[in-house]
Amino acid sequence: MVNIVGLEDTLAAHPFAADMDPDVLRTIAGCCSNAIYHPGDYLFREGEPADAFFLIRHGQVALEIHVPQGAPIVVETLEDGEIFGWSWMLAPYTWSNDARANDQVRVLKLDATCLRRKMEADRALGYELYRRFLPVMAQRLASSRMRIVELATEPRPIRARPKG
Amino acid sequence: MDAMPAPVRHADPMVPRPFRITRVIREIDGVFTWRLAAVDGAPFDFRPGQFNMVTQFGVGEIPVSISGDCRRPETLVHTIRAVGPVTEAMQGLRAGAIVGIRGPFGRPWPIDAAIGSDVIFVTSTIGLAPLRPLILEVLHRRQDFGKVVICYGTRGIHDIMFEEDLHAWRARFDTNVHLTVHSAPSGYRGRVGGVAAAIHAARIDGPATVAFVCRSEALTRQAVNTLGERGVTPDRVWVTLERNMKCGIGLCGHCQFGPSFMCKDGPVYRFDEIEALYSVREF
Known part of the structure; x- marks a missing residue:
């Protein structure tokens, strides 16, 4: 027998929605869709309108920074249970980096225009979403700072001089 | 459970034993590993986490953790990052060179x-x-x-x-x-x-x-x-932890860390034992 799981249940099973009020969950689910990306697919690219945010259900997503005259650099990878993409919350609502699927990626994609409209009408919903986004943003910021500390404090090794 | 070989302390801990570099491995830019054998052929017993004072004769002496297998006491392994004058000079040494080893020192991993x-x-x-x-x-x-x-x-x-x-x-x-x-x-x-x-x-x-x-x-x-x-x-x-170990036997005080000397009471510590000191700024 096939067990059909609705979007609301799928959303509720994601760590982002843990213990979320059922009314809020239902409201958000109204802006939600399932999406699948294949290895190498871009989920979004720098400069494009930030019209969604993503909850990873399965797979690995690489966040990349475009480097002029060079190949992009992967600065972070995210996996099952993680969220990404907060440019939709901040004007001018454009992506500040690329996101690419490293393998087959299944996500819940939340329509940003739909969510922003609902948040304008219901400030409690906005508070609830910001309350869930901010710890993730703070953790990523702290992690980035620690990487700076690591790079700044690690002694620079002296390369071997060629014999001659 | 079979036991690791017990470290045997050299008669005079301040006198380096001569070791020959048998192989040099370039790990990454500026980091190299030496495989060493004692010139007198005696095994070098140590416990994981201990370190040696390594001397390049005529250049200087530095503390270096042991990175080899304690069940293979016939081969001493040190991995060194070239970051200063002594380690830069060491980077130029090739297989066959003789260096001095004092140790093993310090509290091992428990x-x-x-x-x-x-x-x-x-x-x-x-x-x-x-x-x-x-x-x-x-x-x-x-x-x-x-x-x-x-x-x-x-x-x-x-x-x-x-x-x-x-x-x-x-x-x-x-x-x-x-x-x-x-x-x-x-x-x-x-x-x-x-x-x-x-x-x-x-x-x-x-x-x-x-x-x-x-x-x-x-x-x-x-x-x-x-x-x-x-x-x-x-x-x-x-x-x-790392400090400026010099004598290796808790005499000179260069590596003092609060009430302990890191060369003999460390370098391995249980974090709750040093947590208070660890929070002191510029310490």
Whole structure:
């Protein structure tokens, strides 16, 4: 027998929605869709309108920074249970980096225009979403700072001089 | 449980024993590993976590952790990063050169404290060198421990040390290796991010886990905090620290750390024992 799981249940099973009020969950689910990306697919690219945010259900997503005259650099990878993409919350609502699927990626994609409209009408919903986004943003910021500390404090090794 | 060979202290700890470099391995830019054999042919017994004072005659002496297998006392292994005049000169030495060794010194990793527990190793870049003997010993006595997880972070994909070991450990069914790099070229399929992300990804039973951490001191606290989020309390976290060791036997005071001398009371400490000192600014 096939067990059909609705979007609301799928959303509720994601760590982002843990213990979320059922009314809020239902409201958000109204802006939600399932999406699948294949290895190498871009989920979004720098400069494009930030019209969604993503909850990873399965797979690995690489966040990349475009480097002029060079190949992009992967600065972070995210996996099952993680969220990404907060440019939709901040004007001018454009992506500040690329996101690419490293393998087959299944996500819940939340329509940003739909969510922003609902948040304008219901400030409690906005508070609830910001309350869930901010710890993730703070953790990523702290992690980035620690990487700076690591790079700044690690002694620079002296390369071997060629014999001659 | 079969025992490791007990270290035998040289008659006079201030007199270096001559060792011959038998092989030089370039690990990554500016980091090299020496394999050494005692000129008198005697084995060199040590415990994981101990260090030696290594002398390049006519240049200087530096403390270096032992990075080899304590069950192979016929081969002493040191991994060195060239960051100053002595280590830069050492980088120029080739197989056949003679160097002086004093040691082993210091308190080793307390491997028996982890028996019956899950074990997580947290380290980055050259920090894998002082942990390597412990990892090898834990894998040698694998049946004494629960899950074994290695979290290792480096700057980039060209800065990964002991790559052969990491491949071998990853290939084992009883060991999990979480490798992370700060950045990578597009298309890289591994994990990119901080070591904290690797700790979060580790499948361990926090309250039943013992952690061994070897990172730069600036990052040790972050590792301890992240382990705490996973339920590993500071009384189950062992860290190794670095100071300016000189004599190696607790006489000269160069490596004093509060009430202890790091060369004989450390360099391995249980984190809750040093937590207060660790928080003192500029100490």
